[in-house]
Amino acid sequence: MHSLDSYLFISSMLFCLGVFGVMTRRNAIAVLMGVELILNAANINFVAFSKFNGMNLDGHIFGLFVIVLAAAEAAVALAIIINIYNNLNSINVDDAAELRQ
Amino acid sequence: MAELVFWFVAAITIISAGFVVLNNQLIYSAVALLFTLFGVAGIYVFLWADFIAGIQILVYVGGILVLVIFGIMLTNKIKSVRISHKSMQQGVGGAVALWLFIFLSIALSKAPWAVSEAIEPSGTVREIGILLLTDYLLPFEIISLLLLGALIGAAVLSRGDA
Numbered sequence: 001m002h003s004l005d006s007y008l009f010i011s012s013m014l015f016c017l018g019v020f021g022v023m024t025r026r027n028a029i030a031v032l033m034g035v036e037l038i039l040n041a042a043n044i045n046f047v048a049f050s051k052f053n054g055m056n057l058d059g060h061i062f063g064l065f066v067i068v069l070a071a072a073e074a075a076v077a078l079a080i081i082i083n084i085y086n087n088l089n090s091i092n093v094d095d096a097a098e099l100r101q
Numbered sequence: 102m103a104e105l106v107f108w109f110v111a112a113i114t115i116i117s118a119g120f121v122v123l124n125n126q127l128i129y130s131a132v133a134l135l136f137t138l139f140g141v142a143g144i145y146v147f148l149w150a151d152f153i154a155g156i157q158i159l160v161y162v163g164g165i166l167v168l169v170i171f172g173i174m175l176t177n178k179i180k181s182v183r184i185s186h187k188s189m190q191q192g193v194g195g196a197v198a199l200w201l202f203i204f205l206s207i208a209l210s211k212a213p214w215a216v217s218e219a220i221e222p223s224g225t226v227r228e229i230g231i232l233l234l235t236d237y238l239l240p241f242e243i244i245s246l247l248l249l250g251a252l253i254g255a256a257v258l259s260r261g262d263a
Contacts, residue, residue: 002107002147004214010111010144012205014118014137020198021122027186029172033121033134036165040141043153051148055219057228061237063153064229067160068244072251074165078172079258085176 007048015041028081028091032074039070107147114140127173127186131166138162152226 014037021034043063050059084096113136120133138161145154188194222228233241 002104004216005210006111007144007148008209009206010115012202012209013115014141016198016202016205017115017118017122019201020194023194023197024188024191025122025186026189027127029169029176030122030127030130030186032172033130033169036134036161036169037118037121037137040138040161043157044141044144044148047145047148047150047153051150051219052214052216054217055149055222057225057232060150060153060225060229061232061240063150064156064233065240065244067153067156068248071160071164072248074168075255076251076258078168079255081172082175082259091176 004048004052007044011041011044011048014038014044026092026094028084028093028096029078031093032077032081035077036070036074039066042066103147110140110143110147114144123188125186125188127177128170131170131173134169135162135166138166149221149225151224152229 018034018037018041021037022031025031025034043066046059046063046066048059050056050063053059081091085091088095117133117136117140121130121137124130124133138157142154142157142162145151145157
């Protein structure tokens with residue numbers, strides 16, 4: 001039906017939008033949303049290659065692991081963001097540029 | 102018909118992803134992210150990945166998106182839903198992203214992918230379960246430990262000095 005290229009095209013579009021978000025956003029939560037877009041793009045690639053490689057389910061397992069890692073990453077990132085907010089009263093990533101107490 | 106539905110789902114995914122990175126109101130970005138995640142789940146359905154599509158909706162929409170919205174609410178003094186935030190250097194960022202996209206499209210259209218056809222399976226849950234408890238048993242256990250550690254770490258970090 002659809003070729004592999006159309007899926008790769010969609011996922012590269014999603015990836016570039018995510019990279020754009022990570023580069024231009026300054027709110028830490030918006031940066032996190034960009035990272036989620038990038039992870040989803042990678043996951044589409046995993047599942048697409050799995051289908052077009054004779055329904056090899058290894059790609060699905062990788063996709064599953066990526067989703068679990070994204071959940072862990074979001075939990076830790078939001079905890080860090082809330083701490084930054086409590087300390088600096090802002091979640092602009094440019095404000096959090098100091099490595100001292 | 103299926104062709105039409107596929108491109109409709111793909112368009113929803115891409116357009117709402119554009120909203121996520123371009124909208125100036127944080128809550129609106131989060132709501133657009135909801136549609137992107139649903140669209141990606143739809144693409145998984147077209148790729149015969151029923152289990153991954155279900156997990157995508159359960160974990161991303163039910164878990165991560167709710168976490169993100171909690172994060173937005175906990176880090177802003179909410180007076181209205183219009184929490185604005187600015188982007189910077191959109192020109193340069195857009196140029197870099199566009200260049201990356203053109204590069205990727207050329208690369209993936211020229212690459213000789215080794216494609217092999219497959220028949221549509223009746224379901225993938227059984228095979229994924231068997232794989233997770235045989236070939237991928239050790240990664241499965243490690244990732245469950247990692248998830249446990251990450252969640253405990255998140256709870257400890259966000260509790261502050263109690």
